[in-house]
Amino acid sequence: MGDTAVFRIAGLTKAFGPNAVLRGVGLDLRAGEVTVLMGANGAGKSTLVKIMSGVHRADRGVMMLGDKPFSPATPAEAMRAGVVTVHQNINDGVVGALDVASNLVLDRLNGSGSGFFFNPRKVRREARDVADRMGLGIDLGAEVTDLSLADRQMVAIARAMSHEPQVMILDEPTSSLSSNEAERLFALIDRLKARGVAILYISHRMSDIRRLADRIVSLRDGAIVGQFEDKPLDYEGAVNAMLGQNLGRHSIDVRAAGTPVFSARDLRIAQGAKPISLELGAGEIVAVTGLVGVGKTQLAETLFGIHAPLSGTMELDGRPYAPKTPQRAIRDGVFLVAKDRASTGIVPEFNIYENMSLPFLPRFANAGVMRRRSERQTARDQITDLKIVCRSERDDLATLSGGNQQKVTVARWLTQPSRLLILDEPFQGVDIAARHDIAAKLRESAADRATLIFLTELDEALETADRILVMSENTIVGEHRNADVDMDRLLAEVAGQRLEVTGS
Amino acid sequence: MDSQTAQESAVEAKADARPKDGLSMRELAIRYGFLSLLVGLIIFFSLATRGFTSPQAAVFILQSVSITGILALGVTATLVVGGFDLSIGSIATSSMMAAAYVMVVLEQNALVAVLVCLAIGALVGLINGLIICYMRVPDLLATLGMMFLLIGLQRIPTEGRSIATGMTLPDGSTAEGTFSQAFLALGRHRFDLFIENLVPASVVVLIVLAILIWFFLEYTRFGRMMYAVGSNARAAEFAGAPVKAYRIWAYVISGVFASIGGILLAARLGRGDIASGNNLLLDAVAAALIGFAVLGAAKPNAFGTAIGALFVGVLLQGLTMMNVPYYTQDFVKGAVLVIALIFTFALLGRNAR
Numbered sequence: 001m002g003d004t005a006v007f008r009i010a011g012l013t014k015a016f017g018p019n020a021v022l023r024g025v026g027l028d029l030r031a032g033e034v035t036v037l038m039g040a041n042g043a044g045k046s047t048l049v050k051i052m053s054g055v056h057r058a059d060r061g062v063m064m065l066g067d068k069p070f071s072p073a074t075p076a077e078a079m080r081a082g083v084v085t086v087h088q089n090i091n092d093g094v095v096g097a098l099d100v101a102s103n104l105v106l107d108r109l110n111g112s113g114s115g116f117f118f119n120p121r122k123v124r125r126e127a128r129d130v131a132d133r134m135g136l137g138i139d140l141g142a143e144v145t146d147l148s149l150a151d152r153q154m155v156a157i158a159r160a161m162s163h164e165p166q167v168m169i170l171d172e173p174t175s176s177l178s179s180n181e182a183e184r185l186f187a188l189i190d191r192l193k194a195r196g197v198a199i200l201y202i203s204h205r206m207s208d209i210r211r212l213a214d215r216i217v218s219l220r221d222g223a224i225v226g227q228f229e230d231k232p233l234d235y236e237g238a239v240n241a242m243l244g245q246n247l248g249r250h251s252i253d254v255r256a257a258g259t260p261v262f263s264a265r266d267l268r269i270a271q272g273a274k275p276i277s278l279e280l281g282a283g284e285i286v287a288v289t290g291l292v293g294v295g296k297t298q299l300a301e302t303l304f305g306i307h308a309p310l311s312g313t314m315e316l317d318g319r320p321y322a323p324k325t326p327q328r329a330i331r332d333g334v335f336l337v338a339k340d341r342a343s344t345g346i347v348p349e350f351n352i353y354e355n356m357s358l359p360f361l362p363r364f365a366n367a368g369v370m371r372r373r374s375e376r377q378t379a380r381d382q383i384t385d386l387k388i389v390c391r392s393e394r395d396d397l398a399t400l401s402g403g404n405q406q407k408v409t410v411a412r413w414l415t416q417p418s419r420l421l422i423l424d425e426p427f428q429g430v431d432i433a434a435r436h437d438i439a440a441k442l443r444e445s446a447a448d449r450a451t452l453i454f455l456t457e458l459d460e461a462l463e464t465a466d467r468i469l470v471m472s473e474n475t476i477v478g479e480h481r482n483a484d485v486d487m488d489r490l491l492a493e494v495a496g497q498r499l500e501v502t503g504s
Numbered sequence: 505m506d507s508q509t510a511q512e513s514a515v516e517a518k519a520d521a522r523p524k525d526g527l528s529m530r531e532l533a534i535r536y537g538f539l540s541l542l543v544g545l546i547i548f549f550s551l552a553t554r555g556f557t558s559p560q561a562a563v564f565i566l567q568s569v570s571i572t573g574i575l576a577l578g579v580t581a582t583l584v585v586g587g588f589d590l591s592i593g594s595i596a597t598s599s600m601m602a603a604a605y606v607m608v609v610l611e612q613n614a615l616v617a618v619l620v621c622l623a624i625g626a627l628v629g630l631i632n633g634l635i636i637c638y639m640r641v642p643d644l645l646a647t648l649g650m651m652f653l654l655i656g657l658q659r660i661p662t663e664g665r666s667i668a669t670g671m672t673l674p675d676g677s678t679a680e681g682t683f684s685q686a687f688l689a690l691g692r693h694r695f696d697l698f699i700e701n702l703v704p705a706s707v708v709v710l711i712v713l714a715i716l717i718w719f720f721l722e723y724t725r726f727g728r729m730m731y732a733v734g735s736n737a738r739a740a741e742f743a744g745a746p747v748k749a750y751r752i753w754a755y756v757i758s759g760v761f762a763s764i765g766g767i768l769l770a771a772r773l774g775r776g777d778i779a780s781g782n783n784l785l786l787d788a789v790a791a792a793l794i795g796f797a798v799l800g801a802a803k804p805n806a807f808g809t810a811i812g813a814l815f816v817g818v819l820l821q822g823l824t825m826m827n828v829p830y831y832t833q834d835f836v837k838g839a840v841l842v843i844a845l846i847f848t849f850a851l852l853g854r855n856a857r
Binding site for chain 2: 304306325326327329330331336338343344345346347348349350354358359361362364365368369370412
């Protein structure tokens with residue numbers, strides 16, 4: 001390969017308050033090469049990107065662009081120096097109300113040296129120039145709001161290319177694209193490579209990584225834990241490094257499933273996805289694991305009536321189950337502890353007991369009038385049970401730590417008996433002690449219901465579940481009893497390997 | 505239940521939300537600042553003017569804020585679910601014109617007039633709710649549009665003229681109907697309370713509606729869920745709430761309250777006056793927003809709204825009795841509103857969460 005690194009990072013550290021996010025990251029990017037950066041949630045990917053693109057400044061460490069030190073104070077400075085970033089949120093990269101041509105030359109309009117007046121013909125000419133160089137087959141007169149997401153993404157990247165960058169950072173650029181759209185994006189990336197741009201590509205999608213990667217770098221807990229560049233690339237090794245080396249044994253008594261509670265037949269949750277069939281029994285805890293973006297949340301929300309499946313049927317206790325709204329799902333005894341408690345769980349203006357009783361107000365009301373005494377009693381019981389640290393059940397939720405807030409959102413759904421309890425990333429942003437408290441409570445209370453937990457972190461699945469299902473590309477690709485797990489096979493499934501074997 | 509006990513229970517309900525120990529001066533100021541200011545104003549005016557503290561003066565203040573107070577209580581419901589209703593003023597005037605039209609032109613009785621008004625309020629609220637929830641028009645714009653629509657619509661049946669007995673109708677005939685005595689009593693009858701003919705019907709309606717909506721929002725599961733919808737709609741949906749239905753109901757409540765305000769306005773004026781009711785919207789919205797600052801709630805609440813309306817009433821009455829010119833009134837109201845909003849958002853810092 002030789003030493004053709006155009007961008008070098010060494011010993012980069014960054015802490016937010018007491019939280020060390022990056023603990024000495026070292027990374028080289030080479031011209032004409034796609035380096036894929038893999039890392040689980042909270043590994044520090046986005047912080048690294050933000051430092052490279054001038055949003056944050058590193059606490060310590062150096063960055064070199066070519067042979068010059070690089071420490072941008074603002075995103076604009078990074079861009080001028082030749083490091084451009086295309087963000088995950090596609091609409092951040094384009095201005096919807098303008099046409100494609102204006103978008104392509106937008107940054108020049110802001111630059112010094114452009115006059116006060118706007119010359120449409122000149123704009124069109126420059127835009128045509130940019131579009132031709134990038135092979136962008138999009139009508140330059142079209143309004144960006146009328147374009148598909150993929151086309152918008154192309155415009156954003158072409159726009160970034162008008163700076164003649166040496167380094168381009170693509171942060172999960174395919175997360176909202178279909179596979180056909182993604183292929184067009186990959187073709188564009190191939191062209192960037194041919195022009196000698198060094199590309200840092202951040203993604204969880206194994207299909208993207210397989211298609212594009214020249215090199216894979218795994219980030220975990222703020223440090224680079226693996227670099228893979230020998231062909232063929234060791235995808236499994238990369239996933240393993242990203243998820244953590246310490247996938248040791250966890251001691252739990254694995255229980256067998258009791259009477260069947262819930263089943264799904266040929267459920268399809270996304271266009272082009274293979275159907276899902278699964279059966280859940282009383283008393284068992286089943287974890288569904290898989291990388292980010294493989295459809296875990298989509299499946300969880302489908303079971304809870306937020307999305308309708310494209311096809312397939314579900315049964316609960318032997319009766320057909322097809323909830324149209326969460327309200328129906330709850331009435332039938334299917335509860336969801338949704339992902340991202342801040343947006344889907346917590347009512348910030350409510351205190352602990354008001355948050356806990358929220359889904360079951362009729363049960364705490366007499367002829368419509370709330371019975372606060374019984375609400376508070378229920379909340380007090382849960383506080384004791386789950387060891388929630390607070391002064392009283394009347395504390396505002398905002399005064400609690402993240403782990404305790406999460407306990408409240410889980411406790412909410414434990415106040416009433418359920419048939420199927422679904423938890424989507426219940427350990428997100430939760431410290432180890434709180435995680436153990438929640439997991440213990442789930443196992444202890446699991447007897448009369450089926451429990452389904454969606455977890456990206458394999459460790460957490462091994463620690464909590466009786467059975468582990470693996471998801472990839474919007475379907476379930478593997479199943480393991482959590483007693484003698486074949487880790488190689490499990491990791492291969494997470495990395496999407498088996499899918500390809502069966503596919504070819 | 506009179507307003508005194510209502511006030512006490514609300515104080516308890518609020519204190520209930522937090523531990524009682526360790527209230528700092530700042531917390532005390534935030535919680536009781538606005539109420540102390542109200543008491544201070546009352547004491548100041550009673551010392552500075554003669555007759556401010558008489559029962560008649562107190563009732564007069566209540567009467568002066570009764571209609572805006574009712575509208576403000578209605579708009580509080582939409583604020584609770586995170587919306588806003590700018591059409592309340594025009595719902596009230598439309599309802600007033602409709603009452604006059606039904607009695608004077610169509611020569612129907614008081615009951616029919618009242619029912620027609622209530623139906624108009626409910627219907628407009630329902631349409632507002634549907635436009636906002638299903639057509640995805642932002643609340644401010646939808647209700648602003650509805651406001652213009654109603655201002656125009658109420659002029660069409662009479663070709664832009666006010667409605668009174670003996671007026672000439674578009675077809676050349678003369679309107680023979682009259683406001684029925686029963687209807688006028690809503691605006692003019694006074695109940696005895698220790699003193700004969702003391703409390704006007706409109707004040708009784710205000711107090712009853714205030715207690716109803718306050719109890720509904722604070723103590724029923726529907727009110728609780730409306731607050732949840734306003735605070736985090738997605739969380740409410742994930743907790744199984746029919747979020748759209750709650751939003752639509754809030755606009756229906758707002759519409760019905762506004763139409764009750766319109767009925768009282770018609771009963772007070774005794775005619776369908778095309779030019780009246782201009783200030784209703786702004787006064788009502790001001791009262792509801794001032795209510796955010798009461799007891800440090802930092803959120804829409806019925807008790808605060810009632811105090812907000814009362815605050816404006818006391819201030820204007822006091823200033824009038826001190827011979828401050830009438831044309832400064834809007835300035836005073838605006839200043840109070842701005843101060844209350846600063847108090848709510850800067851001092852309480854709730855918006856930063």
